[in-house]
Amino acid sequence: MLQMPLGQAAQLKRLLFVALLCLAGCSSLPTIVPDLARTPRQPVQLQGVHGPLSPAQSKAILEGLGRHGQETGIFDRHLAREEAIVGSPLTTGNRVLLLQNGPATYGAMLEAIAAARDHINMETYILEDDDVGQRFAQALIDKQQQGVQVNLIRDSVGTRGTPASFFQKLADAGVRVLEFNPINPFVARKEWELNRRDHRKLLIVDGRKAFLGGINISSVYASGSAKQGRRVQDADGPTWRDTDLQLEGPVVAELQKLFLAAWAAQKGxxxxxxxxxxxxxxxxQEVVRAIGSSPDEAYSLIYATLLSAIGSAQTSVLLTNAYFVPDPQLLATLEAAAARGVDVRLILPSQTDSWLVFHAGRGYYEQLLRAGVKLYERRGVNLHSKTVLVDGVWATVGSTNLDWRSFLHNHELNAVVLGADFGKQVQAMFEKDLAESDEITLAQWQKRPIKNRLKEYLARMWAYWL
Structure with a gap:
C-alpha cells in the first residue's frame, strides 16, 4: 500500500478537492488557436531601414537565409502565414546578440542604461528590492537626474513582494512608474481583471537598442536559488538558467510601438x-520579427505562429522551456512532427519553483514519448529559458512559456530571428544544455512511483489556471 507523510497526504487531498470544484465549472478546455490552414497566404515582404523592400529584394534575402543550413521549406510554408497572423513586419538590417544567464544579460543592460542620452523604457514582471534590483533602480535614477526620461511598467502581481517605498523612490526622482493591472481594484485605471498579467521583459534605450527574453530583475539570476517559494541569495553561484537577446536596428521601433501601446492601454x-x-x-544583417501577445486579442499571436512553425518543420524542432503545460493543439503538433520524421527534442526542468506546473507538465511525458518525441531534463539549475529552433533557421526567444497562462492570460513578448547563422548559435546553446541534461526514456518513465503519478494527475486538473 502506498505510504506518504501525513502533511503531503493532506496537501494532496486539498488539491484534489479544489481541482474537482474547478473541473465542475470548466468541463472542457478552450481551443486556443483557430484552424491555421485557413489563414490566407500573401507574398512575404521585408521591411528595411528605408521602408518596405521590393518583392524581388525580399525573395533574394529570404533565399539567402537558408543557405549553409538544413534542407527546409519552412520559409515557403510558414512565413506568409506568420505575417498574416501577426501583422508586424519582418525587418532586415538588425544586429542580434544572444545572451545567456544573468551576469551577461545584466552587464549588457546596465551598460546600455549608462550610455542612454534621451530616454529609457522598461517593462518587467518581477523587479525585486535586492542587490540587483537596487543596482537597476540606482542606474535608472542616475539617468533620470541627468535629464534622460525613464518610463517603467511593472506588473502588480510580479512585484507584489517589492516594498512600495522602492517604487516611490523612483517616482520621487522623476521616473514615470506605471503599475500594470493593480491588484487593488480601487486603484485600477481600467476594468479590473486580476488574472491578466504583464509577463513581458523589455528594455529599450534611446529607441536604438533593446533587450528581451525571460530574465526578471532579481538577484537569483545573478547568483541565486529558490527555497520554500521565496527567492533568496545563494553564494554558491548562478543556478538559474535563462536566455535573452540584445537587439539593434529597425526591429527596435517595433518593440517601441509595443511598449507605448501597453502604456496607453493601461491608461498611464x-x-x-x-x-x-x-x-x-x-x-x-539579421532578419527579425517582434511579436507581442495579449489576452485582448482573439488568440495568442506568439502561440499561433509557434504552432505554424512546428507544423511546417521538416528536419528538427529543438525546444527549451521553463514551464511546460501543453494544450491539445500543441501536443498534436509536436506528435505530428515526430510522426513525419522530424527530430523533436524538448529540454525541460528537472527542478522548478512551481510545483503544480512541474508535475502537470510531467503528466504529458508518456504521451509524447510514445509519439517519438525525445525528452530531456536539465540538471543542476532552475531552467527559465524559453527558446525554439525549427529546421536550424527559424528561432524564437522571449518571455512565453508553453502553458495556458502564457497563451490565455498573460501579455508576452518574443522575437523571431531567421537564418542559419543565428540558428547555429541557438543550436550550439541547445547542445550545451543537452550535455547537462538527462534523457527520459519511455521504459524508465513507466517505472516512476505511484505518488508521482498521483501528483501529475492532480496537477493536470489545474492546467487552465497554471
Missing part, C-alpha cells in the same frame, strides 16, 4: 516628449 499618464522613434539605421 501622458509620457514626456522624447525621440522615441529616431531615424532608422542598419546595425547588422
Amino acid at each position: 499618464d501622458p509620457l514626456a516628449a522624447r525621440h522615441y522613434f529616431p531615424p532608422t539605421e542598419a546595425a547588422g
Whole structure:
C-alpha cells in the first residue's frame, strides 16, 4: 500500500478537492488557436531601414537565409502565414546578440542604461528590492537626474513582494512608474481583471537598442536559488538558467510601438516628449520579427505562429522551456512532427519553483514519448529559458512559456530571428544544455512511483489556471 507523510497526504487531498470544484465549472478546455490552414497566404515582404523592400529584394534575402543550413521549406510554408497572423513586419538590417544567464544579460543592460542620452523604457514582471534590483533602480535614477526620461511598467502581481517605498523612490526622482493591472481594484485605471498579467521583459534605450527574453530583475539570476517559494541569495553561484537577446536596428521601433501601446492601454499618464522613434539605421544583417501577445486579442499571436512553425518543420524542432503545460493543439503538433520524421527534442526542468506546473507538465511525458518525441531534463539549475529552433533557421526567444497562462492570460513578448547563422548559435546553446541534461526514456518513465503519478494527475486538473 502506498505510504506518504501525513502533511503531503493532506496537501494532496486539498488539491484534489479544489481541482474537482474547478473541473465542475470548466468541463472542457478552450481551443486556443483557430484552424491555421485557413489563414490566407500573401507574398512575404521585408521591411528595411528605408521602408518596405521590393518583392524581388525580399525573395533574394529570404533565399539567402537558408543557405549553409538544413534542407527546409519552412520559409515557403510558414512565413506568409506568420505575417498574416501577426501583422508586424519582418525587418532586415538588425544586429542580434544572444545572451545567456544573468551576469551577461545584466552587464549588457546596465551598460546600455549608462550610455542612454534621451530616454529609457522598461517593462518587467518581477523587479525585486535586492542587490540587483537596487543596482537597476540606482542606474535608472542616475539617468533620470541627468535629464534622460525613464518610463517603467511593472506588473502588480510580479512585484507584489517589492516594498512600495522602492517604487516611490523612483517616482520621487522623476521616473514615470506605471503599475500594470493593480491588484487593488480601487486603484485600477481600467476594468479590473486580476488574472491578466504583464509577463513581458523589455528594455529599450534611446529607441536604438533593446533587450528581451525571460530574465526578471532579481538577484537569483545573478547568483541565486529558490527555497520554500521565496527567492533568496545563494553564494554558491548562478543556478538559474535563462536566455535573452540584445537587439539593434529597425526591429527596435517595433518593440517601441509595443511598449507605448501597453502604456496607453493601461491608461498611464501622458509620457514626456522624447525621440522615441529616431531615424532608422542598419546595425547588422539579421532578419527579425517582434511579436507581442495579449489576452485582448482573439488568440495568442506568439502561440499561433509557434504552432505554424512546428507544423511546417521538416528536419528538427529543438525546444527549451521553463514551464511546460501543453494544450491539445500543441501536443498534436509536436506528435505530428515526430510522426513525419522530424527530430523533436524538448529540454525541460528537472527542478522548478512551481510545483503544480512541474508535475502537470510531467503528466504529458508518456504521451509524447510514445509519439517519438525525445525528452530531456536539465540538471543542476532552475531552467527559465524559453527558446525554439525549427529546421536550424527559424528561432524564437522571449518571455512565453508553453502553458495556458502564457497563451490565455498573460501579455508576452518574443522575437523571431531567421537564418542559419543565428540558428547555429541557438543550436550550439541547445547542445550545451543537452550535455547537462538527462534523457527520459519511455521504459524508465513507466517505472516512476505511484505518488508521482498521483501528483501529475492532480496537477493536470489545474492546467487552465497554471
